[in-house]
Amino acid sequence: MTDASQLSASLEDYLEAIYNIIREKNAVRAKDIAKRLKVSNASVTGALRMLAKRKFLNYAPYDVITLTPEGERIAREIVRKHEVLRDFLVKVLSVDPGQADEAACRLEHGIPAEIVDRLVKFIEFLEICPLGGQKLVEGFRRHLKCGASDNCDMCIKLAQELASKEVSVPEKVKKNSLADLAPGEKGIIKKIRAKGTLRKRLMDLGLLPGSVVEVERVAPAGDPIEVKVRGYHLSLRNDEAKKVEIEVR
Amino acid sequence: MTDASQLSASLEDYLEAIYNIIREKNAVRAKDIAKRLKVSNASVTGALRMLAKRKFLNYAPYDVITLTPEGERIAREIVRKHEVLRDFLVKVLSVDPGQADEAACRLEHGIPAEIVDRLVKFIEFLEICPLGGQKLVEGFRRHLKCGASDNCDMCIKLAQELASKEVSVPEKVKKNSLADLAPGEKGIIKKIRAKGTLRKRLMDLGLLPGSVVEVERVAPAGDPIEVKVRGYHLSLRNDEAKKVEIEVR
DNA sequence: ACAAATATTTAGGCATACCTAAAATTATAT
DNA sequence: ATATAATTTTAGGTATGCCTAAATATTTGT
Ligand SMILES: [Mn+2]
Ligand SMILES: [Mn+2]
Ligand SMILES: [Mn+2]
Ligand SMILES: [Mn+2]
Numbered sequence: 001m002t003d004a005s006q007l008s009a010s011l012e013d014y015l016e017a018i019y020n021i022i023r024e025k026n027a028v029r030a031k032d033i034a035k036r037l038k039v040s041n042a043s044v045t046g047a048l049r050m051l052a053k054r055k056f057l058n059y060a061p062y063d064v065i066t067l068t069p070e071g072e073r074i075a076r077e078i079v080r081k082h083e084v085l086r087d088f089l090v091k092v093l094s095v096d097p098g099q100a101d102e103a104a105c106r107l108e109h110g111i112p113a114e115i116v117d118r119l120v121k122f123i124e125f126l127e128i129c130p131l132g133g134q135k136l137v138e139g140f141r142r143h144l145k146c147g148a149s150d151n152c153d154m155c156i157k158l159a160q161e162l163a164s165k166e167v168s169v170p171e172k173v174k175k176n177s178l179a180d181l182a183p184g185e186k187g188i189i190k191k192i193r194a195k196g197t198l199r200k201r202l203m204d205l206g207l208l209p210g211s212v213v214e215v216e217r218v219a220p221a222g223d224p225i226e227v228k229v230r231g232y233h234l235s236l237r238n239d240e241a242k243k244v245e246i247e248v249r
Numbered sequence: 250m251t252d253a254s255q256l257s258a259s260l261e262d263y264l265e266a267i268y269n270i271i272r273e274k275n276a277v278r279a280k281d282i283a284k285r286l287k288v289s290n291a292s293v294t295g296a297l298r299m300l301a302k303r304k305f306l307n308y309a310p311y312d313v314i315t316l317t318p319e320g321e322r323i324a325r326e327i328v329r330k331h332e333v334l335r336d337f338l339v340k341v342l343s344v345d346p347g348q349a350d351e352a353a354c355r356l357e358h359g360i361p362a363e364i365v366d367r368l369v370k371f372i373e374f375l376e377i378c379p380l381g382g383q384k385l386v387e388g389f390r391r392h393l394k395c396g397a398s399d400n401c402d403m404c405i406k407l408a409q410e411l412a413s414k415e416v417s418v419p420e421k422v423k424k425n426s427l428a429d430l431a432p433g434e435k436g437i438i439k440k441i442r443a444k445g446t447l448r449k450r451l452m453d454l455g456l457l458p459g460s461v462v463e464v465e466r467v468a469p470a471g472d473p474i475e476v477k478v479r480g481y482h483l484s485l486r487n488d489e490a491k492k493v494e495i496e497v498r
Numbered sequence: 499a500c501a502a503a504t505a506t507t508t509a510g511g512c513a514t515a516c517c518t519a520a521a522a523t524t525a526t527a528t
Numbered sequence: 529a530t531a532t533a534a535t536t537t538t539a540g541g542t543a544t545g546c547c548t549a550a551a552t553a554t555t556t557g558t
Pocket of ligand 2: 078105106
């Protein structure tokens with residue numbers, strides 16, 4: 001069961017905005033939505049009514065706005081599409097972040113979830129594959145800089161040389177679990193060191209062996225830890241993160 | 250000067266359909282457009298009126314339909330976006346062609362030309378780069394086959410092995426110019442062996458050193474030759490194609 | 499407590515983009 | 529040449545999704 005909820009691009013953007021604003025400020029006001037989407041307050045009221053009628057949010061005139069479980073599910077999927085697309089544009093194609101974000105927010109409505117999954121796999125493969133996908137991406141970035149569409153054997157050869165001379169990796173503390181990573185660091189999931197319900201829970205969240213996981217934020221107390229896997233944002237307790245065995249490249 | 254013509258996704262699809270139908274049958278009938286876009290004939294009439302009012306096509310009730318130069322320019326750009334996106338989905342991400350085509354036709358309306366250009370460069374880089382982008386894509390294809398999202402060290406190692414053992418290239422006739430290629434074959438443009446106006450014309454068409462060019466069709470007499478560069482379709486005379494020096498990988 | 503400021507909704511409109519059914523035009527076949 | 533068929537247009541209607549202005553409700557400062 002994937003979706004088939006058949007929302008318009010416009011309504012998807014409302015859901016996305018509501019979801020993001022709740023994440024940021026723990027509450028949504030119609031005015032914030034209007035501002036973010038650059039529409040009038042009146043338009044927001046109309047959209048809210050529609051989304052409530054379709055059971056994606058709980059809402060009555062002048063009342064507080066919350067997402068229903070179904071609404072939240074769909075909102076998360078849109079956010080995921082947005083982020084995967086933006087990451088691909090920025091990290092692989094080296095598109096300017098502002099432009100990438102704008103394009104991602106238009107493309108997100110036209111791309112099916114299966115293709116987003118495929119894109120995630122491709123981006124992960126670039127990081128995982130021993131053929132050196134990451135080097136290739138760096139080579140591409142360099143290639144872009146040496147001007148226009150000319151034949152630039154030079155920069156391509158440069159890429160080749162740099163790739164061959166193995167860069168000496170700086171000494172690093174051995175990091176074994178997701179709880180050892182600092183914000184911004186990434187690892188590849190090797191194993192889920194848990195059994196039963198917890199194991200199932202972690203796997204259901206998308207923490208599967210082979211996936212690349214990135215730590216986004218760590219709360220002052222080291223708990224909870226916010227991570228991103230396959231374009232999904234997750235919040236994990238420290239003792240959960242410790243159960244996720246990873247490998248740092 | 251790029252565009253800024255601000256056409257809706259719907260009108261872009263009408264232009265695209267008109268352009269493609271003209272290419273296929275040398276004439277457009279409202280009925281064909283309706284069939285291709287799965288809308289009623291009445292809807293087509295409305296769209297045609299709008300496009301004519303906006304000067305993208307020449308049209309009067311019951312009269313023949315032709316694209317204006319501006320309409321043709323925009324139509325070509327949409328077709329280019331469609332094809333680049335589809336190629337990326339099919340050739341890099343290994344998405345099923347049918348699904349890729351459908352997605353491409355939705356995404357084409359939300360992606361700016363500069364990002365399409367970037368995507369073209371990336372796809373070309375995968376073919377050109379000595380780090381072995383093509384091998385990486387093959388590795389990815391293999392990786393996809395070994396099931397779900399599991400950690401598949403096995404297939405990744407397989408990719409590595411296959412990449413290292415240099416496959417013996419079968420004897421091949423040395424191909425120097427674009428005119429030597431058979432349909433389906435590709436080459437990298439090395440040089441334009443022409444001067445003055447012809448040189449300029451070929452370069453303006455997008456035949457630039459470093460670009461990957463693919464032969465699509467060759468007319469029975471060997472003239473003209475249809476090729477694709479950077480997502481654009483071109484039709485070249487045989488003596489023009491001879492001036493384009495290429496290298497086969 | 500209550501006036502002023504702020505937020506939200508309602509009312510009334512407009513543009514796009516689709517539809518079906520009927521009318522008008524053009525093509526085709528005897 | 530004309531009846532019949534096919535195509536295209538017009539007429540009239542629906543649903544989205546946006547807007548501004550006015551009305552209503554809520555919040556805030558004193
Ligand atoms: Mn969006
Ligand atoms: Mn978005
Ligand atoms: Mn389209
Ligand atoms: Mn298309």
